[in-house]
Every structure is written in C-alpha cells, then in structure tokens.
Amino acid sequence: MTKLSYLHEPGVLENLAMRYQLNEIYTYTGNILIAVNPFQRLPHLYDTHMMEQYKGAALGELSPHVFAVGDAAYRAMINDGKSNSILVSGESGAGKTETTKMLMRYLAYLGGRSGVEGRTVEQQVLESNPVLEAFGNAKTVRNNNSSRFGKFVEIQFNKNGRISGAAIKTYLLERSRVCQISNPERNYHCFYLLCAAPPEDIEKYKLGSPKTFHYLNQSNCYELDGVNDAHEYLATRRAMDIVGISEQEQEAIFRVVAAILHLGNISFAKGEEIDSSVIKDEKSRFHLNTAAELLRCDAQSLEDALIKRVMVTPEEVITRTLDPLNAVGSRDALAKTLYSRLFDWIVEKINISIGQDPTSKSIIGVLDIYGFESFKANSFEQFCINFTNEKLQQHFNQHVFKMEQEEYSREQINWSYIEFIDNQDVLDLIEKKPGGIIALLDEACMFPKSTHDTFAQKLYQTFKNHKCFIKPKLSRTDFTIMHYAGEVNYQANLFLDKNKDYVVAEHQALMTASKCVFVSALFPPLPEDSSKSSKFSSIGSRFKMQLQSLMEILSVTEPHYIRCVKPNNDLKPAIFENLNVIQQLRCGGVLEAVRISCAGYPTRRTFYEFLNRFGVLAPEVLEGNYDDKVACQMILDKKGLKGYQIGRTKVFLRAGQMAELDARRAEVLGNAAKTIQRRIRTFITRKQFISLLEASIKLQSFSRGIMSRKLYEQLRREAAALKIQTQLRSFIAGKLYLKARSCAIILQTGLRAMASRNEFRLRKRIKAATIIQAHWRGYHAYSYYKRLQKAAVISQCGWRCRVARRELRQLKMAARETGALKEAKDKLEKRVEELTWRLQLEKRLRTDLEEAKAQEVAKLQDALKAMQLEVEGANSMVIKEREAARKAIEEAPPVAKETTVIVEDTKKIDSLTAEVERLKVED
Numbered sequence: 001m002t003k004l005s006y007l008h009e010p011g012v013l014e015n016l017a018m019r020y021q022l023n024e025i026y027t028y029t030g031n032i033l034i035a036v037n038p039f040q041r042l043p044h045l046y047d048t049h050m051m052e053q054y055k056g057a058a059l060g061e062l063s064p065h066v067f068a069v070g071d072a073a074y075r076a077m078i079n080d081g082k083s084n085s086i087l088v089s090g091e092s093g094a095g096k097t098e099t100t101k102m103l104m105r106y107l108a109y110l111g112g113r114s115g116v117e118g119r120t121v122e123q124q125v126l127e128s129n130p131v132l133e134a135f136g137n138a139k140t141v142r143n144n145n146s147s148r149f150g151k152f153v154e155i156q157f158n159k160n161g162r163i164s165g166a167a168i169k170t171y172l173l174e175r176s177r178v179c180q181i182s183n184p185e186r187n188y189h190c191f192y193l194l195c196a197a198p199p200e201d202i203e204k205y206k207l208g209s210p211k212t213f214h215y216l217n218q219s220n221c222y223e224l225d226g227v228n229d230a231h232e233y234l235a236t237r238r239a240m241d242i243v244g245i246s247e248q249e250q251e252a253i254f255r256v257v258a259a260i261l262h263l264g265n266i267s268f269a270k271g272e273e274i275d276s277s278v279i280k281d282e283k284s285r286f287h288l289n290t291a292a293e294l295l296r297c298d299a300q301s302l303e304d305a306l307i308k309r310v311m312v313t314p315e316e317v318i319t320r321t322l323d324p325l326n327a328v329g330s331r332d333a334l335a336k337t338l339y340s341r342l343f344d345w346i347v348e349k350i351n352i353s354i355g356q357d358p359t360s361k362s363i364i365g366v367l368d369i370y371g372f373e374s375f376k377a378n379s380f381e382q383f384c385i386n387f388t389n390e391k392l393q394q395h396f397n398q399h400v401f402k403m404e405q406e407e408y409s410r411e412q413i414n415w416s417y418i419e420f421i422d423n424q425d426v427l428d429l430i431e432k433k434p435g436g437i438i439a440l441l442d443e444a445c446m447f448p449k450s451t452h453d454t455f456a457q458k459l460y461q462t463f464k465n466h467k468c469f470i471k472p473k474l475s476r477t478d479f480t481i482m483h484y485a486g487e488v489n490y491q492a493n494l495f496l497d498k499n500k501d502y503v504v505a506e507h508q509a510l511m512t513a514s515k516c517v518f519v520s521a522l523f524p525p526l527p528e529d530s531s532k533s534s535k536f537s538s539i540g541s542r543f544k545m546q547l548q549s550l551m552e553i554l555s556v557t558e559p560h561y562i563r564c565v566k567p568n569n570d571l572k573p574a575i576f577e578n579l580n581v582i583q584q585l586r587c588g589g590v591l592e593a594v595r596i597s598c599a600g601y602p603t604r605r606t607f608y609e610f611l612n613r614f615g616v617l618a619p620e621v622l623e624g625n626y627d628d629k630v631a632c633q634m635i636l637d638k639k640g641l642k643g644y645q646i647g648r649t650k651v652f653l654r655a656g657q658m659a660e661l662d663a664r665r666a667e668v669l670g671n672a673a674k675t676i677q678r679r680i681r682t683f684i685t686r687k688q689f690i691s692l693l694e695a696s697i698k699l700q701s702f703s704r705g706i707m708s709r710k711l712y713e714q715l716r717r718e719a720a721a722l723k724i725q726t727q728l729r730s731f732i733a734g735k736l737y738l739k740a741r742s743c744a745i746i747l748q749t750g751l752r753a754m755a756s757r758n759e760f761r762l763r764k765r766i767k768a769a770t771i772i773q774a775h776w777r778g779y780h781a782y783s784y785y786k787r788l789q790k791a792a793v794i795s796q797c798g799w800r801c802r803v804a805r806r807e808l809r810q811l812k813m814a815a816r817e818t819g820a821l822k823e824a825k826d827k828l829e830k831r832v833e834e835l836t837w838r839l840q841l842e843k844r845l846r847t848d849l850e851e852a853k854a855q856e857v858a859k860l861q862d863a864l865k866a867m868q869l870e871v872e873g874a875n876s877m878v879i880k881e882r883e884a885a886r887k888a889i890e891e892a893p894p895v896a897k898e899t900t901v902i903v904e905d906t907k908k909i910d911s912l913t914a915e916v917e918r919l920k921v922e923d
C-alpha cells in the first residue's frame with residue numbers, strides 16, 4: 001500500500017478490492033497487515049510448505065502474509081532479544097480468531113520442538129483454542145463462531161527461541177448471553193455440546209433437547225451449519241485432556257454447565273405474602289432439585305438464595321423476600337456469575353497447566369480483541385470495547401509517530417513541526433480519575449438512589465464543555481462520544497446494572513458451602529479485610545485496570561498490527577462492499593495511519609529510487625555525473641517544489657508532491673510513449689498492410705481462379721445447351737417439314753384427284769351433252785321430218801281430197817247419167833269414208849305426236865334442270881374444294897400453281913346453257 005503513489009482512502013480501498021478479487025487477502029499498509037476475510041478455506045495459504053517458505057524470509061520479500069508478520073516478530077525477538085506483540089483487531093466476524101490461530105500455529109512451528117510427541121507447551125497453547133471457543137464463543141448474527149471475550153496470549157520463549165510457557169488473559173466475557181439470547185443467535189457453544197453428549201452423560205446431568213431449556217429456547221437456532229455438536233463435544237473433551245484439565249475437573253465443569261441450564265428452568269410464582277415468590281410448579285422444583293444436586297448444594301438453601309435476601313443491621317437480621325421478577329433476576333445473576341467464574345477458572349487452569357516460564361526474557365504476545373463498534377443502540381459493552389480501541393489507537397499512534405520520528409532522526413531531517421495526532425482527550429473523558437465517565441459511573445453505582453437518569457444528568461453537567469462529549473438534543477439519557485473512528489451514541493439506561501460486579505452474599509455463601517470442591521473453589525470466601533476496605537467493585541474499573549496492565553505489557557513490546565476486515569455482512573466469499581470496508585479501515589486506524597504519514601513526509605524514496613524514477617524529468621542532471629544527493633536536489637529545484645527534505649539516504653516529500661512529480665513524469669513518459677507508440681504503430685500498421693496486401697493478392701488470385709473456373713464451366717454449359725437447342729430445333733423443324741411435305745403431297749394429291757375428277761366429270765358431261773345433243777338433234781330432225789311428213793300428208797290429203805271431189809262430181813254426173821254412175825257414187829262414198837277415217841287417224845296420230853313431243857320436251861327440260869343442279873352442285877363442290885385448296889395452299893408453302901380448270905369448266909357450262917336456251921327458242 002505504501003508503494004502507492006497516492007496514499008488516500010480511494011486508493012487504499014481500490015487496492016484492497018483488486019487484491020481480494022485475486023484471493024490476495026493480505027496487504028501491507030506500512031507496518032500494518034490488512035487481512036480481508038476470504039470466507040472460504042484457502043488451504044494452500046497455510047500449509048507447512050508455506051510456513052517453510054516464510055521461515056526466515058525478510059518482511060516484504062514474499063507476498064504479504066500473517067506468517068510474515070509472525071516471522072518478523074519472532075526474528076525481531078530472537079535478534080534484538082526484545083518482546084514483541086501482534087495486535088489483531090477488527091469487527092466481529094472479520095477473522096481475528098482465525099488469524100490469531102494461524103499466528104499461534106506458525107509460532108508453535110517456529111518455536112516448537114520437532115518430533116516431540118505428547119503434551120508439549122505449543123500443543124497445549126494450540127489446543128487451548130477449542131476449549132476457549134467452546135466456552136467463550138457463540139453464534140451471533142455477525143459471526144457463527146463469535147468470540148464473546150477479548151484474549152491476549154503471551155507466548156514465552158527461552159533463550160534458544162523455543163516455546164517455554166504461555167499465559168492467556170481474557171477480557172470482558174459477555175455475561176448477559178448466558179441468560180438472554182435473541183433470534184437467530186445462540187448461547188455459548190458448550191450448552192449445545194453438552195445436550196448432544198453421549199446418553200450416559202445426558203442421563204447423568206438429567207438433560208434433554210436444547211429446546212426444553214429456557215436459556216436456549218429463546219432463539220429458534222439450535223444447530224450450526226456444518227457443525228456436529230456431538231463430535232464437537234468429544235473434540236472439546238479431547239482438547240481439555242491435552243490442555244491438562246483432568247477427567248474429574250471436566251466432569252465438574254459440565255456439571256456446572258448442566259446446573260446453569262436447570263437453573264434457567266426454575267420459574268417463580270407469586271407467594272402468599274406481598275412481594276414474595278415461590279417455586280412455580282413441580283417442573284420448576286424438579287429443575288431446582290437437579291440444579292442443587294449438580295452443584296452439590298442443599299436444594300432448600302438454593303431456593304432461599306434465589307428468593308430471599310438477608311439484611312444485617314446492627315440491631316437485627318432481617319430476611320426479605322423477593323417478588324417473582326426479582327427472583328428471576330436473582331436466578332439469572334447466579335447463572336451469570338457461575339458461568340463467568342467457570343470461564344475464568346478454565347482460563348486459569350489452562351494457564352496453570354501450560355505453565356509459565358519465569359526465566360523467559362522475551363515473549364510474543366498475540367492480542368485478539370474486538371474492534372471498534374458502533375451500532376444503532378450502543379450500551380456498556382460497546383463503551384468498554386471502544387475504550388479498549390481508543391487505548392490501542394493511542395498505542396498505535398505513539399508507535400507510528402515514534403517510528404516516523406526515528407526515521408527522521410536517522411535521516412537527520414528537521415521534523416519539529418509535524419503535528420502529533422493524539423486521542424488523549426477521549427481517553428481522559430473516559431478514564432480520568434476522578435471525573436472520567438468510568439469514575440462517575442462507579443460513583444453512581446455506589447450511590448443507592450442513583451438511576452440511569454441521574455447518571456446521564458451528571459454526565460451532561462460534568463462534560464458540557466468537553467470537546468469530545470455531545471449531549472444529543474432529543475434524548476434524556478443518551479450521550480455521544482467523539483471517538484477517533486467516529487461519533488458513537490450510547491444509551492446510558494443499563495450502564496449502572498451492567499457495571500455492578502458483585503456477587504449476592506447469599507449466592508456466595510451457598511456456593512462456598514457446596515460439597516463439590518470444584519464449585520466451592522469457584523467462589524472462594526472473600527477476605528474479611530478486603531471486603532471491608534473496598535466493598536464495591538465495578539466491571540468498568542476492573543476492565544480499566546486490566547487494560548492498564550495490558551498497555552503496560554504492550555508498551556514494552558515491539559508492536560505489529562494486523563487489521564482484519566470483513567468484506568461483507570453476508571459472510572460470503574468474493575463480495576467486497578466498499579462502504580463497509582472503508583468504515584472498518586477508518587475504525588481500524590488504517591486510514592489514521594495514512595493520515596499520520598501524510599502529516600509528515602508521507603512519501604520517501606532512496607536517492608537511487610528517486611533518480612531512477614524521476615531522472616527522466618531532467619536528463620541533463622543524469623548525464624552531468626553529479627552526486628546522487630545533489631542530482632535529487634537539482635531535479636526537485638528544477639521542478640520548483642518547496643518544503644521537501646533531503647535526508648542522508650532518502651528524499652522526503654510532502655503530501656501531494658509525489659503526485660506532482662508523477663504527473664510531470666507521466667507527461668514526459670507520455671510524450672515518449674506517444675513517439676514510441678507512433679513508431680510502433682507505423683511499423684505494425686505497415687507490417688499489417690503488407691501482410692494484408694499479400695493476403696489479398698493471394699485471396700484475389702484464388703478467388704479469380706474460382707471465378708474463371710466457374711465462368712468456363714458456365715460457357716461449357718452454354719455451348720452444350722446451344723448444341724442441344726440446335727439439335728432439338730433441327731429435329732423439330734425436320735419433323736415440321738416432313739409433316740408439311742406430307743400435307744402438301746396430300747393436298748396436291750387431293751387437288752390433282754379433284755382436277756382429274758373434274759376432268760372426268762367434264763368429259764362425262766361433254767359425252768352426256770353430246771348424247772343429249774345427238775338425241776336432241778335426232779329428235780329435232782325427226783320432228784322436223786315428221787312435220788315435213790305430216791305437212792306432205794296434209795298437203796297430199798288436201799290435194800287428193802280436191803282430186804277425189806272433182807272425180808266424185810264427174811262420177812256423180814256419170815252415175816246420174818247411168819247406174820254405173822251410182823256404183824261409181826258408192827265407191828266414191830266409200831272412198832270418202834276411208835279418207836275421213838284416215839284424216840281422223842292422222843289427227844289422232846298428230847295429237848299423240850304432240851303429246852309425245854311435249855313429254856320429250858318436259859323430259860329434256862327435267863334432264864336439263866338435273867344437269868343444271870348437277871352443274872351447280874359441281875360448282876359448289878368446286879368452290880368448296882377451291883376454298884379447301886386455298887386454305888391448304890395458304891397453310892402450306894406454295895408448291896403448286898392454281899390451275900384454270902374451273903374457269904374452263906364454267907365456260908363450258910355457260911356454252912351448254914346457251915345451247916339449251918337456243919334449242920328452247922328453236923322449239
């Protein structure tokens with residue numbers, strides 16, 4: 001972190017976040033190690049191989065690690081013969097206990113005796129952890145295995161650097177948890193472990209499910225994820241064996257734990273007298289009896305101790321009864337006292353059995369203590385915790401400042417004006433005697449009529465002008481203290497009750513009288529004189545004294561700081577909540593350390609480093625072959641910086657000066673980088689261009705090859721298609737030609753046939769006409785002959801008639817003349833008769849001839865008509881055929897020429913018609 005050029009909150013936070021994402025959970029900020037809780041097992045970080053690597057490695061040589069801090073403390077102790085301390089702090093769940101365990105493991109590895117089996121000191125030190133965790137840890141909302149006490153483990157080393165003893169000091173166990181828990185938290189683990197113990201133990205202690213005990217069933221949480229209480233019980237007993245707690249002692253410890261559970265189940269009902277109470281029911285009595293039995297005391301005495309108070313006045317002894325509410329309070333007070341005494345006994349026992357080494361000259365102390373706390377509601381516990389942190393912060397400030405001072409002195413620079421940041425004011429406010437808050441609280445506790453109200457008023461009155469004390473406007477009992485890590489508002493309500501640390505005399509007497517040595521040892525009788533001299537003891541002042549002695553120890557040790565950080569409240573890996581972390585860094589004094597550094601000369605560089613880094617700002621100085629110190633001075637003067645200091649080996653810069661030099665350097669380097677980038681870009685671009693060009697040419701030739709092949713294929717296909725088309729067309733044309741040809745031939749044949757038929761028909765007609773003409777002419781000549789013959793007959797008849805009549809007249813004249821004449825007359829008469837008959841015959845013949853002629857004419861006319869019809873039919877046929885022929889010719893290519901046959905036919909018909917007409921006229 002100190003290598004960051006800009007040491008400020010965002011820089012620190014960003015650095016932590018980035019490292020956390022890479023599972024780099026450790027980071028140095030100067031001499032503080034920041035450990036961000038990974039919330040996941042990272043075994044590779046803590047294996048033996050890792051321990052070997054860090055053994056003897058200088059701090060900073062390897063990656064930041066808790067082992068490196070342990071190693072630095074161990075080396076410093078060995079080399080300088082001085083005690084060291086490692087202060088591990090952080091909020092609940094940040095990983096303090098885990099880190100402390102790692103440290104102890106590493107120190108045991110460094111200072112342990114290899115290959116030694118059995119109960120070695122280092123093993124006992126390590127195994128003390130599970131025992132303390134079973135009795136001092138509980139599940140809270142912020143941590144499933146939260147230590148409810150502070151711890152300082154002092155590991156003693158002999159002159160050979162081997163672990164020779166250890167001492168564990170605990171601070172401020174959370175007593176209220178024994179009787180009161182809220183959902184989803186749990187009570188101390190040991191209660192649940194005992195309820196999951198083997199059946200014989202359960203039977204012995206008359207236990208059952210945790211759900212049946214009032215001290216456990218106030219919350220719905222009974223089990224922990226991934227934790228088997230039955231296994232843990234056995235593991236705890238094993239660890240107890242190792243740390244030297246005997247079987248009988250273990251039995252007694254768990255007997256007391258069981259007794260506390262039974263105590264919690266004792267309920268009270270109102271008694272017959274006013275303000276009195278009685279055991280509520282049989283069930284409660286059973287638990288009372290069991291508790292008494294387990295504590296090896298008289299049940300009646302226990303009952304009396306719970307519900308009665310004895311007041312001794314000079315005159316008499318008064319026994320007062322408690323109402324049920326106060327009886328419950330009395331019961332809980334006994335449970336809390338029992339438990340805290342038990343816890344203290346276990347710690348004490350561990351210390352005794354591990355053993356102290358009075359000859360040890362050097363120790364390494366590991367402090368695992370709660371970090372600064374600020375909740376919505378803050379009570380006495382937070383007050384004590386924050387008081388501790390103020391104390392540690394002061395120690396830290398002094399240490400950091402001292403280191404700074406040492407460095408400045410070493411470098412022989414003037415540091416007189418550096419402001420020392422101190423929190424003495426707050427510490428005075430809290431612990432000053434007389435007049436501090438703790439003193440006022442003790443005073444209020446001793447004064448029987450005091451209430452939290454009067455206590456708060458007293459505070460307001462006393463500190464109304466104190467710059468670190470604020471009275472909130474709207475509250476009558478709250479008060480605010482301005483701690484180094486921020487303002488915290490405390491509720492004074494329960495301060496008085498929580499500060500009182502006395503055991504009710506009846507309880508003390510009861511327990512002291514226990515038949516069990518273990519139990520009675522938990523409550524040793526108070527020395528007569530001491531009880532008189534300081535009757536009152538308060539948690540606050542006891543804690544203050546504990547802190548005092550802790551600070552005394554720490555002040556003679558070389559401190560190393562580990563700040564544990566909880567990256568998120570979900571207790572999940574890989575989540576880094578910035579706001580949460582920055583708050584913890586502020587509270588953990590990390591940013592305060594940054595601030596202290598910034599107050600002096602936060603950045604310092606050796607001459608070599610400085611020239612190496614900023615030589616580029618004045619190349620002429622580098623070339624000038626000056627002394628390093630002079631060269632640094634020249635560069636700083638050239639850049640016009642003021643207020644810096646040049647030490648013996650280092651340049652010391654004020655806050656912000658490094659940034660300024662960096663900006664200039666960045667500018668110079670930026671320009672240089674731009675030139676290099678330009679050249680490189682040109683080079684790269686040219687290379688890219690050439691390779692692109694080559695590639696594109698290759699690509700083009702390749703694609704052209706493909707295209708040509710495609711084109712050739714297409715042309716080939718086109719040529720083939722053309723050939724196929726030609727063949728097909730010639731085939732179709734051939735077919736068409738043959739069809740047309742055959743059509744033409746058919747047409748020609750038809751036409752020729754038609755012409756031949758016409759010719760034939762014409763000839764037939766001519767022949768018929770000739771016949772008709774011959775007949776007609778025959779008929780005509782015949783009828784002419786007949787007419788001539790008839791005319792000749794008629795003229796002959798006329799003539800003969802005339803001759804006959806003349807002869808008849810001559811015969812008639814002769815017959816008259818003689819009888820001959822009469823014969824001649826008869827003969828003549830006969831002749832006349834015959835001639836008349838002949839005339840009539842002639843006439844009839846003529847009529848017949850006339851009729852025959854008329855019939856012949858009619859017949860001829862019919863024949864003519866028929867012929868005309870035939871001619872017309874032939875004509876229409878000719879027209880039709882002509883039409884068909886024309887169509888065929890039109891369709892077919894002209895092959896044959898039109899003939900004139902029809903015209904000739906028509907002419908012939910016309911001449912025939914004329915002939916017929918002429919014959920008619922002639923007729």
Ligand SMILES: Nc1ncnc2c1ncn2[C@@H]1O[C@H](COP(=O)(O)OP(=O)(O)OP(=O)(O)O)[C@@H](O)[C@H]1O
Nearest residue numbers: 039040041092093094095096097098143145146147
């Ligand atoms: N280095 C680590 N590697 C893996 N897990 C860790 C590490 N440090 C802490 N954890 C986890 O975080 C949990 C809380 O750690 P731990 O009990 O040490 O916190 P704490 O600061 O001691 O809290 P509290 O003040 O409540 O006792 C542990 O139970 C463990 O699961």
